[in-house]
Amino acid sequence: MTKVKRYHPLLMLFDLWQLLKNIFFIFIFLFIIKAGSQSLFITYGRLLFFIVCGVSFIYIILKWVTHKYGLDDRCFYLYKGILCKSERTIPFSKIQNVNRHTSLFHRMFNVTSISFETGMTGEDAAVKYEVVSKKEAERMEEFIASAVHEEAMNLSLLEMAVEKVDSNRVIHFKPMKKDILKASFTSLSFLLFIPLLLSFYSKVDDIFHVVEQTKGIFFSIIGSWWIVTTIVIVLIMASVGFGIARTFLKYGKYEISSDQDRIYITKGVLDETAFSIAKEKVQAIEIKQSILKRLLGFAEVKLTSAGSLSLGEEKLEINSLYPFLPDGRAYDMISEILPAYEVTQKMNRLPKKSLWFRVFSPSWIWMISSAALFYFKPAVLGIEQAWWIISAALLMVVVAARWLDFLHTQYILNDRFIQFKKGSLTTSLFVSKRDKVIEVKVTRNIFQKWLGLASIETINRAKPIQHNEIVDVPVDFAVSFYKWYMGRRKEIEIE
Structure with missing residues (x-):
């Protein structure tokens, strides 16, 4: 050591x-x-x-x-405790992902933070160094790389440099100016400007009592149409500028690259974040599209890993390859970065009886809301019988959501892969390999039995455990799904 x-x-x-x-x-x-x-x-x-x-x-x-630390060619050794001492030993073989985050504080002192994520759960699931020199961070990664290479586990951790890309890496995506501009409007970042401005004004008013001192000025302003118009135009321009600036600071230096073994993602202009994951550690792929992204032709590709895909404030975002990829490019990039995964766009649709089953299934949200409306009978816009209009409108929304979910739901078993898509306003396409699925479920309620339908569910290792379910599939497919999963025995080696 x-x-x-x-x-x-x-x-x-x-x-x-x-x-x-x-x-x-x-x-x-x-x-x-x-x-x-x-x-x-x-x-x-x-x-x-x-x-x-x-x-x-x-x-x-x-x-x-x-608090102290050390490492040898196989493990991290962490010592902490002021009154009660404790020692942790983390083998390098448990490392799933490597995350670097360089905030403005770190850049001022030419240091960085690094986190080695494991597949374990709990508060001590990661080895975190909040402040470490860049040279020391690289030394740690070299220790892990050499140790894993010696054990011949094919999980080699190569040196991850934020400012320099290794010659063996292939750069798959860098956003252009037009991509940043599109992303700023698609993300609706400009809508945050007015709430932030109002929040700041409220805090200033609590201290300096601005409202009481500017009452006369306020009434004189709203009495002039051209001043109001000018203020509105300025606010719109400021909101758009704020959205573009915020998106640029977040995605301006975004880069997706990969080599033979790993995927690398770097992002951020002021706060730099770098993420690295071994391709063999990817448990599943998810392609998400909101209704706005579908209209504009964008998609977001997310990776599922057994280790935590977060570092500080980057939680729930760093596992995304890029939130605003052109949908065609998203599918191409998956085949480029993860050739072991196969994604097909031709999938099976649900039978029509699934639609009728969904439409006529009771909705607890609608029933409880209607009961509350019937009891209170609120008058809206002076209409005393508005409660039943609201109830009918809510029922139409529920039926429309179920109809859209039926249209978007698709599924297929493709050799060693399972793939299904679902969602109403926001759709999600899930792809996973059979050997990455740790558990499956097939369930049927009494109504599904009458109609020959079933619900299937897959469970993948992640933080937290990832559950993906598709309901009302034909029972024949559910049987095939179960048999498909049983073939996993031939692919899994038990130590």
Whole structure:
């Protein structure tokens, strides 16, 4: 084992920065908004504030002194605890994904953060280094790469450099300016500007009482149509500019690349994030399209992994190849990056009896809402009998959603692959290999038995466990599905 060492000294400054961000609004409330208050609640609150800050500051120093780490050619060794000491050993063979995140703080000091995600669950499922030098991060990856290579597991972790792409890598996608512009409108980021502006105005008003001081100015402004028009135009332009800027900062340096063994995703202009996953660790693929993306011809390809696909605030986003890929390019990219996966666009549709079963199945949402409307009988726009109109409209929405879900639902068994699509307004296409499915379920209720239908479900390793279900398929397909899964025995080797 290499020498046990303390974490980077800048970790104390990083933890202090996190503490300041967490207590900022409490400080504003206690010492600025309530500056003149003499109540016991505020007085004791200020005292508690100083105690918490002092204890936290001492803890940050003690944590850096007592927490250490080391690694050899096979494992991570983590030591922590101030009063109660503990030691963790994480074998490199458990590593699923490698995530790097370089925030503005890290860039200022030329450091980075890195997380080695495992397939385990719980708080200690990942080996995280919040602050580490880039050289040390590369050294860790080299240790893992050499160890895995020696064990001949075909899970080689190659050096992941954010600023340089290895000559063996193939770059599959880099967004152009027009892609960023389309993404800014498709993501509806511009709609966030007005709520953010109102939230900021509300906080300023709480401190400086702006509303009371500007009443006269406000009424004079709304009394002039050309001033109102100018303000509206400025707000629209500012919203559009905000949406474009926000999208550029998030996806401006987006890059998808791969080599023989791994997939690499880098993103971010100010806060840089890099993600790496072994192709063999991909449990499933999901192609999602909202109604707006379908109209504009976009799709989002997501990867399912047994390890956590997150780092800090990037949770639930970093597993996406790119949220705004042209739908044709999305299918092509899957075959380029993951040649072991086969995606077919020709699938089977549900029989018509599935539609009738869905339409006439009871809707608890509609029944409970209608009962509440009948009991309260609210008058809407002066119409006393509006409750039954709302109930009828809700029933039409439920039926329309079920009809759309019927139209979009498709399924197929393709040799070693299972593939199905479902959804009403937002559709999801799921693809997985048989050896990556850890469990299946086939269920039938009494009505499905009468109509010769069934529901099937697959379960894949992920965080959390991924369940994918398709309902009201013909019972013959459900039987074939179960037999197809039993063929997994020939593909799985038990150690």
